[in-house]
Amino acid sequence: MHSVLPGEPRTPGEEPAVTVRGLVKKYGAKTAVDGLDLTVARGGVTAVLGPNGAGKTTTIETCEGYRRPDAGTVRVLGLDPVADSAALRPRIGVMLQSGGIYAGARAGEMLRHVAALHAHPLDPAALTERLGLGDCGRTPYRRLSGGQQQRLSLAMAVVGRPELVFLDEPTAGLDPQARRATWELVRELRADGVTVVLTTHYMEEAEQLADDVAIVDGGRVVAQGSPEELCRGGAENTLRFTGRPGLDLASLLKALPAGSAAGEPVPGSYRVDGTVDPQLLATVTAWCAQHGVMPDRITVERHTLEDVFLELTGKELRP
Amino acid sequence: MTATGTFTPRPGAAPLGRMIRAQAALETRMLLRNGEQLLLTVVIPTLLLALFSTVDIVDTGDGAAVDFLAPGVLALAVMSTAFTGQAIATGFERRYGVLKRLGSTPLPRWALMTAKTCSVLVTEVLQIVLLTVIAFALGWSPHGNPLAVLLLLVLGTAAFSGLGLLMAGTLRAEATLAAANLVFLLLLVGGGVIVPLSKFPDAAQTVLGLLPISALSGGLRSVLQDGAGVPWADLGVLAVWSVLGLGAAARFFRWE
Numbered sequence: 171m172h173s174v175l176p177g178e179p180r181t182p183g184e185e186p187a188v189t190v191r192g193l194v195k196k197y198g199a200k201t202a203v204d205g206l207d208l209t210v211a212r213g214g215v216t217a218v219l220g221p222n223g224a225g226k227t228t229t230i231e232t233c234e235g236y237r238r239p240d241a242g243t244v245r246v247l248g249l250d251p252v253a254d255s256a257a258l259r260p261r262i263g264v265m266l267q268s269g270g271i272y273a274g275a276r277a278g279e280m281l282r283h284v285a286a287l288h289a290h291p292l293d294p295a296a297l298t299e300r301l302g303l304g305d306c307g308r309t310p311y312r313r314l315s316g317g318q319q320q321r322l323s324l325a326m327a328v329v330g331r332p333e334l335v336f337l338d339e340p341t342a343g344l345d346p347q348a349r350r351a352t353w354e355l356v357r358e359l360r361a362d363g364v365t366v367v368l369t370t371h372y373m374e375e376a377e378q379l380a381d382d383v384a385i386v387d388g389g390r391v392v393a394q395g396s397p398e399e400l401c402r403g404g405a406e407n408t409l410r411f412t413g414r415p416g417l418d419l420a421s422l423l424k425a426l427p428a429g430s431a432a433g434e435p436v437p438g439s440y441r442v443d444g445t446v447d448p449q450l451l452a453t454v455t456a457w458c459a460q461h462g463v464m465p466d467r468i469t470v471e472r473h474t475l476e477d478v479f480l481e482l483t484g485k486e487l488r489p
Numbered sequence: 490m491t492a493t494g495t496f497t498p499r500p501g502a503a504p505l506g507r508m509i510r511a512q513a514a515l516e517t518r519m520l521l522r523n524g525e526q527l528l529l530t531v532v533i534p535t536l537l538l539a540l541f542s543t544v545d546i547v548d549t550g551d552g553a554a555v556d557f558l559a560p561g562v563l564a565l566a567v568m569s570t571a572f573t574g575q576a577i578a579t580g581f582e583r584r585y586g587v588l589k590r591l592g593s594t595p596l597p598r599w600a601l602m603t604a605k606t607c608s609v610l611v612t613e614v615l616q617i618v619l620l621t622v623i624a625f626a627l628g629w630s631p632h633g634n635p636l637a638v639l640l641l642l643v644l645g646t647a648a649f650s651g652l653g654l655l656m657a658g659t660l661r662a663e664a665t666l667a668a669a670n671l672v673f674l675l676l677l678v679g680g681g682v683i684v685p686l687s688k689f690p691d692a693a694q695t696v697l698g699l700l701p702i703s704a705l706s707g708g709l710r711s712v713l714q715d716g717a718g719v720p721w722a723d724l725g726v727l728a729v730w731s732v733l734g735l736g737a738a739a740r741f742f743r744w745e
Contacts (some may be wrong), residue, residue: 236745272582275515287595331498358493361492362495362498393618
């Protein structure tokens with residue numbers, strides 16, 4: 171079981187940016203979100219990670235005030251997203267998964283419009299330049315490439331200088347350059363004190379950007395913590411070493427803590443699976459010394475977020 | 490990453506008046522930029538007015554043809570913008586998530602609808618100026634009380650807006666596109682715009698006379714052509730359609 175560390179406030183005593191408790195949302199007979207709890211600390215980047223249909227978008231859209239919870243409570247910046255919508259909307263920035271822009275609008279025109287709805291917006295021209303959209307100011311939205319449309323949508327989410335932005339799959343379908351440009355922007359938002367909640371399918375994105383990761387599956391948060399905590403929390407790290415082939419692993423297993431495993435997948439190449447901590451490393455090297463084995467090439471494989479993710483959410487394909 | 494201060498939060502909604510003005514200006518630009526919409530709102534009414542005033546195809550009764558046609562075409566202009574154009578544009582805004590996206594900006598929904606109405610009214614003013622100039626060039630001599638005309642145009646706009654928004658908010662965008670154009674065509678023929686209702690059989694006349702387009706074209710004609718007083722019956726029909734249409738739209742409109 172993974173340590174579930176709900177996003178603790180960075181400044182003690184400060185109220186979280188988002189608090190979701192026991193959220194249930196059904197569409198007809200289908201339960202999209204099933205008792206979800208999520209806390210987002212202020213001033214960091216939280217990645218909501220999950221397979222398709224896990225309930226990520228429904229959760230985010232409930233926080234944005236688009237959906238009324240069937241059960242549970244949602245508080246965003248201390249407000250009820252539905253009842254206090256008028257007070258909340260100026261304070262949040264929203265990037266929808268797709269669409270949201272007039273087919274006939276020009277890129278610059280749409281951004282200027284969203285800016286005009288706010289009291290102290292960023293300079294739209296500087297923002298388009300910043301996102302590499304400087305040349306498409308007069309291009310109709312429908313003629314922009316997919317990546318340009320995504321970046322315009324991102325620009326619309328931040329132009330009003332919100333405290334909190336929700337980005338629903340901000341880099342889906344982007345090429346590596348555009349993805350990195352988006353990551354840069356998210357890092358800059360964080361550095362400037364904006365709270366960012368993003369959903370993603372990309373483990374690398376969560377590892378690169380997130381202070382806090384919530385893994386969602388089946389409409390619930392199955393684990394939450396920093397990427398390091400989640401990877402460390404996974405008991406399944408691996409220690410590898412090479413040595414003389416045919417060593418007696420049974421005696422090694424006796425020395426190792428319960429739940430560990432040892433094997434020799436290739437003659438002379440050994441692996442130990444378990445909670446790889448300094449104690450385990452010491453046990454293995456002591457055992458090697460006992461048996462007069464010089465362990466060459468000792469490596470500790472840290473499990474990636476993707477390993478943890480697959481371990482938690484299963485490997486079967488989702489619809 | 491060090492802070493640059495570019496994105497330091499400073500949230501806040503723009504003043505309501507500025508939001509509504511910006512939204513109305515954007516909606517109007519979208520409409521005037523759209524070729525299909527211009528065909529519907531400008532080209533068709535202008536062509537019908539010019540063609541039927543100069544070529545004697547339809548028997549428009551006694552007097553100059555333009556005196557009969559101008560009020561009908563003004564009614565058509567209102568319908569084309571408030572109903573057909575607004576239904577199609579709003580239907581696709583819903584389909585493309587524009588209404589949804591605007592729903593999370595500081596712009597309240599009622600302000601969005603107000604801006605849409607402003608945009609419809611601005612477009613109508615442009616249409617009416619254009620059609621009036623053309624009608625005068627064709628020898629139009631209008632009569633009657635301008636206030637009665639204004640009242641008819643406003644209630645007609647309300648009635649058609651309600652019906653257009655009801656359609657846009659409940660049907661798929663493609664269905665709205667097809668249905669709004671079909672309704673436009675049917676009402677153009679059967680609503681006293683260019684063909685007098687008296688050309689239809691008696692039974693049909695009674696039913697057709699209750700259509701919003703017939704009330705608007707009939708009311709405008711009674712004032713502008715015949716110099717009659719305030720056409721209360723026609724205003725009553727438009728008021729009923731307004732209440733029904735706007736009420737149903739408010740009740741059934743889906744934003745996504």
